[in-house]
Amino acid sequence: MNKFDTFICIFLLLKIIFVxxxxxxxxxxxxxxxxxxxxxxxxxxxxxxxxxxxxxxEEPNPNxxxxxxxxxxxxxxxxxxxxxxxxxxxxxSVKWDQSWLQDLKLGQLSAVDVDPDGNIxxxxxxxxxxxxxxxxxxxxxxxxxxxxxxxxxMLFSKSGKLISEWGKNIFYxxxxxxxxxxxxxxxxxxxxxxxxxxxxxxxxxYLEKMKTKRKNHSNEIKLKASIELGVPFExxxxxxxxxxxxxxxxxxxxxxxxxxxxxxxxxxxFNKKGERILHFGVSLKPGFHSKIPVYAFYVPHALxxxxxxxxxxxxxxxxxxxxxxxxxxxTFHQLYEYPNIKSKIFSIAYANEQLFLVNGRNPLxxxxxxxxxxxxxxxxxxxxxxxxxxxxxxxxxxxxxxGTEIYVVELNIQKxxxxxxxxxxxxxxxxxxxxxxxxxxxxNVNSTKxxxxxVAGTVVLVxxxxxxxxxxSKCRKRGCLLVRRKAYWENEKKDNFKLSSLLxxxxxxxxxxxGNRPNKRDFSKLNTEPESSEDDLVDDxxxx
Numbered sequence: 001m002n003k004f005d006t007f008i009c010i011f012l013l014l015k016i017i018f019v020x021x022x023x024x025x026x027x028x029x030x031x032x033x034x035x036x037x038x039x040x041x042x043x044x045x046x047x048x049x050x051x052x053x054x055x056x057x058e059e060p061n062p063n064x065x066x067x068x069x070x071x072x073x074x075x076x077x078x079x080x081x082x083x084x085x086x087x088x089x090x091x092x093s094v095k096w097d098q099s100w101l102q103d104l105k106l107g108q109l110s111a112v113d114v115d116p117d118g119n120i121x122x123x124x125x126x127x128x129x130x131x132x133x134x135x136x137x138x139x140x141x142x143x144x145x146x147x148x149x150x151x152x153x154m155l156f157s158k159s160g161k162l163i164s165e166w167g168k169n170i171f172y173x174x175x176x177x178x179x180x181x182x183x184x185x186x187x188x189x190x191x192x193x194x195x196x197x198x199x200x201x202x203x204x205x206y207l208e209k210m211k212t213k214r215k216n217h218s219n220e221i222k223l224k225a226s227i228e229l230g231v232p233f234e235x236x237x238x239x240x241x242x243x244x245x246x247x248x249x250x251x252x253x254x255x256x257x258x259x260x261x262x263x264x265x266x267x268x269x270f271n272k273k274g275e276r277i278l279h280f281g282v283s284l285k286p287g288f289h290s291k292i293p294v295y296a297f298y299v300p301h302a303l304x305x306x307x308x309x310x311x312x313x314x315x316x317x318x319x320x321x322x323x324x325x326x327x328x329x330x331t332f333h334q335l336y337e338y339p340n341i342k343s344k345i346f347s348i349a350y351a352n353e354q355l356f357l358v359n360g361r362n363p364l365x366x367x368x369x370x371x372x373x374x375x376x377x378x379x380x381x382x383x384x385x386x387x388x389x390x391x392x393x394x395x396x397x398x399x400x401x402x403g404t405e406i407y408v409v410e411l412n413i414q415k416x417x418x419x420x421x422x423x424x425x426x427x428x429x430x431x432x433x434x435x436x437x438x439x440x441x442x443x444n445v446n447s448t449k450x451x452x453x454x455v456a457g458t459v460v461l462v463x464x465x466x467x468x469x470x471x472x473s474k475c476r477k478r479g480c481l482l483v484r485r486k487a488y489w490e491n492e493k494k495d496n497f498k499l500s501s502l503l504x505x506x507x508x509x510x511x512x513x514x515g516n517r518p519n520k521r522d523f524s525k526l527n528t529e530p531e532s533s534e535d536d537l538v539d540d541x542x543x544x
Contacts, residue, residue, distance in 0.1 A: 111177035249303035351403030
């Protein structure tokens with residue numbers, strides 16, 4: 001074996017090890033580790049900080065400033081998804097339905113969502129506008145103004161036909177709309193500082209009675225919410241009050257999350273009865289800092305939930321990022337941040353391991369305002385879409401259950417868009433499961449690990465054998481093994497034993513060998529004559 005053969009063997013050994021490690025890494029990507037143990041975030045978990053001094057209006061918006069939480073316990077290195085290779089071209093597989101909902105006259109369009117039947121609901125403000133005069137410095141709305149006396153919830157079919165409308169004389173400044181899997185409506189009002197749940201059965205009964213009322217000219221019928229959280233017109237940051245709540249996300253076990261919102265910048269979790277479970281997040285005075293902790297928000301503006309993965313997504317609007325948390329206990333999971341999307345992310349939606357979002361315009365930056373589709377597993381931007389050009393002020397986005405239909409509403413220009421995704425964009429990571437793996441999956445993982453360990457052990461053994469073979473080959477070329485072996489066998493062949501061999505070491509070339517011990521049967525034949533003869537010493541020595 002020459003040096004070239006040795007080099008080839010070592011190269012093959014390293015290649016096998018690399019392939020084994022790469023396979024293990026891929027397996028680790030497909031199976032998430034379990035997250036942190038359950039922890040509830042109480043009111044005293046964070047130091048007292050002043051609220052954001054500068055009020056943030058819907059349009060126009062102030063210059064956003066990142067915030068920094070001066071608490072070493074909450075500052076850490078977090079993975080950030082950035083996409084450098086980025087094109088501003090629209091994806092041809094996401095087509096704009098130009099015929100859907102033309103000439104809307106509903107005022108500011110605040111929110112949109114899709115019900116279980118595939119119909120589209122829009123939450124609008126009619127004649128009411130949010131401007132610089134809507135709230136005082138204490139975040140209180142002028143309650144001398146009346147509730148919006150027109151219906152603010154409009155339900156349309158996929159073809160654009162108006163199915164139903166309701167919600168008059170209830171809301172003052174509509175903001176967030178979520179329809180859960182049962183068809184219940186969850187709504188937020190930033191003027192009332194409240195969150196409402198309207199059950200589907202109550203809505204259907206109300207609409208039926210309204211038809212009868214028109215025929216009989218009866219008195220006004222009122223629709224009551226099954227859950228009503230917050231104190232009307234009273235902003236606050238305690239266990240009972242909100243301050244301009246923005247959105248709601250409902251989990252599969254009927255627990256729900258509220259993003260509280262423009263003032264408090266926190267996320268609050270409730271059980272299905274409306275009882276508070278936990279909260280996390282803080283609102284801080286803005287400033288120019290390089291790092292923003294994962295539990296500090298500057299207007300959490302929208303929520304989305306991946307029930308099969310157990311993740312809650314938060315659109316941190318003024319910080320221009322999306323963060324995900326474990327729904328069970330609110331522990332941080334992942335940060336999505338893109339320099340190409342820039343500083344404002346207004347809304348998000350989720351379907352089939354894809355995150356849909358719309359960004360907003362910043363007067364200090366010149367960049368595209370589009371819709372984006374993101375792979376939640378690796379964070380890559382898969383696609384972007386729009387109505388043939390940049391949008392002006394998209395405020396909310398929604399998708400149907402399989403992600404093939406996308407809906408966006410613009411705030412001030414009374415535009416609603418419908419996009420059709422011709423095909424589901426293939427993600428680069430195979431289907432990701434929830435954090436808890438089932439027994440079959442664990443068995444497959446363990447079996448794969450055993451195979452990998454066996455392969456690794458075989459590789460190590462082969463490598464050891466190759467190394468030993470190389471060393472032996474080198475020694476054989478020098479002749480040292482042959483010489484030592486000859487010396488050993490020459491010594492074994494000695495028939496006579498001399499006493500001097502026990503006292504005098506016999507030296508070879510770099511090797512000391514002692515004579516064999518005498519056999520008891522040969523004691524009678526021992527030669528006791530003096531051993532001063534040079535000939536004897538020469539005869540009994542080993543020449544190497």
